[in-house]
Amino acid sequence: MPQITLPPLPWAKDALAPVISAATVDKHYEAHHAGYVKRINTLIEGAGYADSSLEEILIATASDPEARALANAAGQAWNHDRYWESLSPDGGEPSATLAAQIETDFGALIDLEDALVAKGVGHFASGWVSLTYKDGALHLIETHDAGTVLTQGHAPLLVLDVWEHAYYLDYQHDRERHLRLVVDELLDWRGASARFEALQRRR
């Protein structure tokens, strides 16, 4: 059994359509995400990570220029795990606790949503935009290529993929239209609220 495994998708591949087609989910998950997981397992063979979790590999390789290939594959696997769990065809609304924090840090939910879309549209080339929680406040963080918020000490609530492979089949170059629809229709606020409340309990 490989050490790092590909977690199952939290819904059927056609569950996000028409905003994200089944064909996009299939290629994204079976080719891109699975490819990163396979690459990690190849790279860690005999490399001293026999008992390490994905998070431990990420932290250990983050500042090691000799381990760039493994750090990139691990970052992509971790980001994709977070991405799938950030989406849902029936994500509901932020809980009262998360809604109050959103009001404190962004004013209103629509302001946060607009800022999230703008951050993703403005991100140059490939990467990720994340809603995170750190030091008592919510943050919107963009990371380039395989960069993660984990290695910056942020806890992820929602992570969105802005690599072209996330939307090109359905929207070609139109990242803004893709992101607007994802933010309006597919964000799993129920999951984000559960993650936020778990962090509150740990404080």
Ligand SMILES: [Fe+2]
């Ligand atoms: Fe991706």
